[in-house]
Amino acid sequence: xxxxxxxxxxxxxxxxxxxxxxxxxxxxxxxxxxxxxxxxxxxxxxxxxxxxxxxxxxxxxxxxxxxxxxxxxxxxxxxxxxxxxxxxxxxxxxxxxxxxxxxxxxxxxxxxxxxxxxxxxxxxxxxxxxxxxxxxxxxxxxxxxxxxxxxxxxxxxxxxxxxxxxxxxxxxxxxxxxxxxxxxxxxxxxxxxxxxxxxxxxxxxxxxxxxxxxxxxxxxxxxxxxxxxxxxxxxxxx
Numbered sequence: 001x002x003x004x005x006x007x008x009x010x011x012x013x014x015x016x017x018x019x020x021x022x023x024x025x026x027x028x029x030x031x032x033x034x035x036x037x038x039x040x041x042x043x044x045x046x047x048x049x050x051x052x053x054x055x056x057x058x059x060x061x062x063x064x065x066x067x068x069x070x071x072x073x074x075x076x077x078x079x080x081x082x083x084x085x086x087x088x089x090x091x092x093x094x095x096x097x098x099x100x101x102x103x104x105x106x107x108x109x110x111x112x113x114x115x116x117x118x119x120x121x122x123x124x125x126x127x128x129x130x131x132x133x134x135x136x137x138x139x140x141x142x143x144x145x146x147x148x149x150x151x152x153x154x155x156x157x158x159x160x161x162x163x164x165x166x167x168x169x170x171x172x173x174x175x176x177x178x179x180x181x182x183x184x185x186x187x188x189x190x191x192x193x194x195x196x197x198x199x200x201x202x203x204x205x206x207x208x209x210x211x212x213x214x215x216x217x218x219x220x221x222x223x224x225x226x227x228x229x230x231x232x233x234x235x236x237x238x
Contacts (some may be wrong), residue, residue, distance in 0.1 A: 010045035010049060019058040020210050022048055029152035031176050031235035032081060036072035036151060038062065043235050044081045045202040047099060050227055051080065051202075054218035057210070066129045077210045080202040085133045087203060094212040097219050098199035100232060104134060107174055108166040116194075119143040127165030132168060134195040145215040156184060168194065176236050 001102040025045050033042040038077040042063045052059040068074050070088045073120045084095050106112065106124065113119055115139045126132065128148040138144045147164060151157055156177055169177075202215050222228040 005098060006196055017056060017058045017061060018209070020208070021061065021075075022059045022061045022063065023064050023069050023074075023076045023079050024081055025066045025069060027066070028081065029153040029173060031172075033063070036153075039125075043231065044093065046231050046234070047228060048080055050222055050231060051215070051218045055210075055214055066127075070129070076205060077208040078202050078204045078215065081200060082203040083198055083201055085198065086131050088131070090203075093203040094162070096202035096204065096212060096215045098132065098201055099219055099222075099228060101197040101199050103171040103197055104132075104168065104195040105171060106166055106168055106194055107133075107159075107188050108190055108192075109162065109187050110165045111165070112190040112192045118156060119145065120164060121145065123147045123164055125158055125164050127134050127151065127155070127168075132194075135168070156181070160187060172236060179236065 009076065012081075024033065024040065026033075028042075028044065030035065030036075030044045033040065035041065035046060040063060045061055048059055048061055057059055062076075064074070065169055069076075069079060072089055080096075080099065086088050087093065118133070119138060121142055122144060124144045124146065126146040127149050128150055130148075133138075135144065139146060142219075144166075149158070152169060154165075155169070158164040159167055160181075160183060174191070178188070202219070204210060204212050220226075
């Protein structure tokens with residue numbers, strides 16, 4: 001009998017799942033997070049759980065501010081709602097294959113010009129701490145002026161109440177807002193494509209025991225099985 005307990009402990013330890021820390025920006029809008037700052041439930045959490053299942057690991061999902069996630073002092077294993085061009089310290093991470101792609105667009109309640117160079121100093125709703133590489137030149141030349149808010153919902157509220165005429169968003173979020181707020185759909189007069197496509201990736205912090213190869217293999221499995229598409233379509237169709 002005295003040998004049974006050590007054997008059982010050895011068996012349990014050998015089959016224990018590894019645990020890793022995943023972070024998500026706390027102010028992401030629905031459907032990415034359904035209740036910002038409160039719960040991790042939403043699109044991002046769903047595909048993180050699917051990735052964890054595919055890798056046979058446990059993921060502890062936490063909500064943090066954008067500034068904490070971008071801080072070099074904050075330690076975590078991965079952030080799977082990110083993109084290389086957004087990150088302030090991209091060299092600190094390994095970058096996965098895309099989970100899916102999105103299109104960045106400007107929407108407005110007033111007619112939009114034919115191209116970015118035709119803006120003439122208008123204010124545009126943007127997010128605090130967020131990078132917009134495709135708009136950098138327009139900002140530098142003062143053809144557009146950033147007016148930062150904490151989250152997308154605040155931008156849409158400003159648009160609805162005529163406190164601003166233009167905001168930057170993306171195809172998935174505007175489709176979700178239009179579907180769930182008919183008033184927004186009626187007010188938006190035009191959409192302007194800023195960037196044709198940009199990838200949504202997992203940023204794996206260098207030094208993590210979770211390897212980029214393992215994450216990429218899990219992403220490939222979700223995509224080829226159709227599970228990733230089903231998760232996306234459970235919230236909205238692109």
